[in-house]
Amino acid sequence: MTGDASLFTTLSKRNKEGYISFGNNLRGYIISIGDIGKAPYPVIKDICLVTELKHNLLSISHLADHGYGINFVKDKCTIVDSSTGSTIFEGIGIREDNIYVFYLLEDANKAGRCLMAKSVESQLWHMRLGHANMDTISRLSTKKLVRGLPDISFKKDTVCSECEKNKATKSAFKSKNAVSTTRPLQLLYMDLFGPCRIVSLGGKLYAFVIIDDFSRYTWVYFLARKNDTLSEFVTFCKKVQNEKGFMITRIRSDHGGEFENAEFKQFCDTHGYLHEFSCPRTP
Template structure:
């Protein structure tokens, strides 16, 4: 469109209605049409609008003629029909044309490279809110979700970490590890016994045993394995075992280390240990012992039970 009739050749008067500009739905009336000819390029069907203050250039009409239009910070360049893009890596964004308009939909585009200028920066409170909503995800990954449009409802904004997340700091804290002991504090057999009971097993033994009690001497690593039909037999077996083993090797049991199971922590065992002067050490609930004894004990328990179950020379009372 132009306001200068002298630019137009092949001019003809027409009545095409009004064109809106400047917020006025009847900004100007189209009263004529013509062609603007230049040395390299002709502009056809140029409307004459007397109320215009500037000449208007239609990019879509120029592209209809298979020309390419390039905009930069200083000028607009119309390229020839033979122009071809030499390197596709230079393309950062592609926007489809619909109804003679190039509409940018930030929720459906996939930007390439470092194109972040199209995304408005989120406020500090908004970044913190979405950081918590997405399970304290890091901001780099959150921006990838935005660019890939992978989360429905996530605003198309650039999230930045301007504040320290206290929950993330606490979640990344590590508990200081305990130093391993170089010298064992146990100097003789039966000074400390580790014991544990597991069961019921899915398969019963020939004598209908479903539980397995393993006792390990901390000094010698020698293990005793007992098979039980019920957990109630634990106290009686331990009392008989401790009395017998103390008499055999002429040593006394001083410490028993076990978990908080009722098979070890009951009135009968309390009275027996008090009478014998045996100290009991209970592990914290659902927490492995820090000196690694629990892990070794579990391995010993499994291996000992597996060996005895596979042994064909087991006594008939098993």
């Protein structure tokens, strides 16, 4: 019996043909009966599909009635076809609470399930271990920290294409030959760096840098705290617009907290400045 309908190769629905009592006094109803397995694998017939059943169970008497012989020892149970003598199921080394666990065999000599894979190819182990460094894998092998890891020479004798692609640095952006703006203050770049290791005589730790895209003119303001950025920028906007006779159109910054906050956004929206953000990790 089983509760998994996907295991069946053939299945005929029944109208609650009996029930199975569970240990907690609940019932699971038999809703279908069918066969599991198909050639070249063994076929077990008349398997019940039971509602709410969480395990797949094989009855010894059921197998005996269908012409199978069962042999039990301490840590092994073998089921053979009585007519041919070939092994159908075999439970080896897996016994949980007096229940023997079986794995389907394709034939008497060849297992249909792979439980272990061995290889002495260093590049294959490099990929299995998440593209770890060969020196790291060599230390794991030497100190016997991974079960099944062979004691071989782990050397970087081949090039891993995945590692080359993912560890490659980004190519630089090409320089522009033409200026994209037509007047001063049309686009301003801004950034903040700090805190510096050495405090200035005026107690400043940060530098607020603003660059005009059209003229490449640069303003640098020294700040004691990061949260002074907005107040310094408000003063700068009033001063530079009066001085140059132009209005600021766009500003561009990174996603630093001193630029991306509610107060800074409200100031830009109030004065009509379009605030653009650069892509992360892209100078």
